[in-house]
Amino acid sequence: MSNRFAQLTFTPDVQRHQREHGSDRAYRRMTEGPAEADRLGPDETLFLGERDSFYLATVGATGWPYIQHRGGPRGFLKVLDEHTIGFGDLRGNRQYITRGNLDHDDRVSLFLMDYAHRARLKILGRARAVEDDPDLIERLSVEGYPAKVERAIVIDVEGLDWNCRQHIPQLFPADAVHEALDSLRERIAELERENAELRGTRP
Ligand SMILES: Cc1cc2nc3c(=O)[nH]c(=O)nc-3n(C[C@H](O)[C@H](O)[C@H](O)COP(=O)(O)O)c2cc1C
Structure with a gap:
């Protein structure tokens, strides 16, 4: 810590x-x-660049904490410099709870999980919504991703904490599992062909 x-x-x-x-x-x-605010070093930059989702907590005017899941293509959360991160806020159910909470209190907490490697990073920061900077919104958009970026959310990082891996279940993303299964399926098909040849029959 x-x-x-x-x-x-x-x-x-x-x-x-x-x-x-x-x-x-x-x-x-x-x-x-x-x-002094923490700096994002090489480990944090690499970790953030590999995420395809994270949890974002804000504080409502009633004092209740509010957590929302944010997802996107891998790397959609970008390190802008060693003190700043940002992402494109995608149009969703148009409840705007996170957006409204930021008007009242700019403090946010990010919770980032890498279940495959059983690692987690917590970030505390101050966030602002940027709606009138097309260059920034463009920079935080990911080409070809089918969702509209409504605004940029820019976060000045205050504190970082890497947690230990205790009690984190090891989970793998479906695309990584499919990739591993594909190579196994190919190998099985190859062995079936070889087996059929050895038996003198066709598969
Ligand atoms: C059509 C549609 C419906 C959605 N419905 C929900 C929902 O019922 N609950 C939810 O937590 N997120 C839902 N989402 C995802 C949220 O809209 C999205 O995560 C957004 O960032 C919510 O921000 P907020 O929770 O700060 O208002 C939906 C997204 C879409 C596109």
Whole structure:
């Protein structure tokens, strides 16, 4: 966990529980460092570039947290620079809950999973919707993807946290499974042909 992530999440209530359970000593150092936003390094950039979905939490005016799944072609969430990420906000059910929440509070939490490698990354940041910058919207669109980009969502990253892999189930994307099955099917067909030849019959 980075210092900045700890500074943003270790509230007095959280710290009180850490004290009660004896983990405060190990964590205290993190909250005492300089309050500088985390930078996206090569590991984060690679990881973000491979995602085809993530979960995005915003805060409503009622104080309720709200989580929405965001999906798109692999790499649709782009690293714009070492402090900034963005994605094209695709037209959906037109409830605009995330969009409306950002008018009230720009704080967001992203939760990014790689089930195949059992890895997860949490990001805290401040988000803004950009509706009047066609160049940016174009940059955050993915050619050929069948959905309309209504606006760009740009997020200034504040804190990062790589979680451990404990309790993450290992799941593989269907396209990777189909690819692996295709090569097995080809091999089985090849062996069936060879078997038929050896038996002197046709498959
Ligand atoms: C026709 C259509 C219907 C949808 N219905 C739902 C739905 O019932 N529930 C949901 O969570 N997302 C639904 N989605 C996906 C959301 O519209 C999409 O994720 C969008 O980003 C929602 O943003 P919001 O939850 O911030 O309003 C639908 C998308 C489309 C295209």
